[in-house]
Amino acid sequence: MLQRVVLVGLMAIGAWGLSAQVAERRMDAQGGALALPGVEVRIPPGALVSSVRFRLERLQAVPTSPPQNEVFFIQTLPEREVVGIYRLSSSATTFLKPIEVEIRVNPPYRPGNRIIKSVIYTWDGQGYVSTQVPSTRETHTLSRLELGLGAGAGGYPAGLVLVVLRAPEENLRRECQARGGRWTGSSCERR
Secondary structure, three states: OHHHHHHHHHHHHHHHOOOOEEEEEEEOOOOEEEEEOOEEEEEOOOOOOOOEEEEEEEEOOOOOOOOOHHHHHHHOOOOOEEEEEEEEEEOOOEEEEEEEEEEEOOOOOOOOOOOEEEEEEEEOOOOEEEEEEOOOOOEEEEEEEEOEEOOOOOOOOEEEEEEEEEEEHHHHHHHHHHOOEEEOOOOEEEO
């Protein structure tokens, strides 16, 4: 029944042209999974003690909350590609076993001789953590024992926001330096 409600909700979102796709599900000690195009969340058996609600959204833009200062230079970058922006929300903040979030980071297409950098920016309610992913990998899995307070949405107290971006390294370096930063080969550091 719940799957039907989620499916009807997704069809309604598509019909009205709203920006987010949403999947919601209540899971218990037996675990389970939530998935949307580009992302899958797996809750292993034994990770939960009681029944917990989860919400997974695919967004069209980086939310204004959390602050966007850590992803500042890549958002306006020429030739950058937003692979996906997702928000996982939950009524639980901690888990007994790590939950896994598998994210699609690169399409199968590999451009000629350019070095493409893929980055996952993870907001946990306190700050961003960036994870570089080699352009040879199509997916990346994050394991988490907790979600951040204040990072959830839709009435859920805890969550994560995941922004997956990719761009040619020369564009990243040029944009970083133009904004007064120092390109390290994997990130832009402020001077």
